[in-house]
Amino acid sequence: MDVHFITHNPSKYEEASNVAQEFNLSIKWYDHEYEELQEDSLEIIARKSCLSIMQTKPELKELHFFLEDAGLFIKSLNGFPGPYSSYVFNTIGNNGILDLMKDKEDREAYFKSVTAYYDGSTIETFVGVTKGIITKSLIGEGGFGFDPIFRPDDNNQTFAEMTLATKNLYSHRQKSLRILFTSLTAFAKQ
């Protein structure tokens, strides 16, 4: 059975497809911009997105598919920006986060990715987390989003300073995808 990745973002599909190849899996792109609910938990948002997609696209009920949602969670800001990371990046940006963190000694943060997989009958979620800290200024020119202010543990570079190959080693998205693909491969071998 083919596995479809539902996303409107071609780079996200390409990344997932590359990771899938490591597992000798081939995935198909289902180009669709779906709705996300306002919830504090990425797992609930991803699960409910699967349900709402099946309501608007009934043909998907017969397929195997997955989708992925991610966010940056900052400890001293009570998890902000969390599930609303894109909105927050598009409005107050990295400088906004740095302003909010100005007097915070605790710089702990993590990126979290949730992949929700529908196997034709139930939905399962897989989580990838990358822990690190929020820097005190913008560092690095590469990457996108919060990359210039996030430095993963065990490395002295921000995501924006790393080569893509190095950043991929720390990628929360690739972690959640690898758990899904491991589970799919194990299942196929049974």
Place this chain on the structure above:
Amino acid sequence: MDVHFITHNPSKYEEASNVAQEFNLSIKWYDHEYEELQEDSLEIIARKSCLSIMQTKPELKELHFFLEDAGLFIKSLNGFPGPYSSYVFNTIGNNGILDLMKDKEDREAYFKSVTAYYDGSTIETFVGVTKGIITKSLIGEGGFGFDPIFRPDDNNQTFAEMTLATKNLYSHRQKSLRILFTSLTAFAKQ
């Protein structure tokens, strides 16, 4: 035909009920916590909440009902926190907003309320807006939420300094409710 206000918040129902009495209208409380989508527009969120409520509670399709959603929009923060105002208040709070506004000369902001009304066949939205500025510090002990940092135009007090009666004169929620109730009363007289 009875008009139902869908909210899980008893104070919101009480406020709406008091405003309705000015119009000799009586409204009924339909206690239900509904889902809200992640969208940049309150109008779209309110409309889609109506649709999703009718999917989960089919009996509502036969009733007349309304719901209300609101947010604080700050000009120099590109509309942040907007539709995510409760989440932002619960995580970074008023001090977070003040940190973000520290170096901003433009303090313009507005509270916006959208009431979405379903009349048994179509959904209509009504908008109430209250313009003002974000103060440079917390001022006043009353109110809730962003009240201590918002001062409406034409007044020298923040919402948190006002008596409830004065604050009601500026209430964005009451504005959108009054437009709805005016429209309902006009219709009833036809």
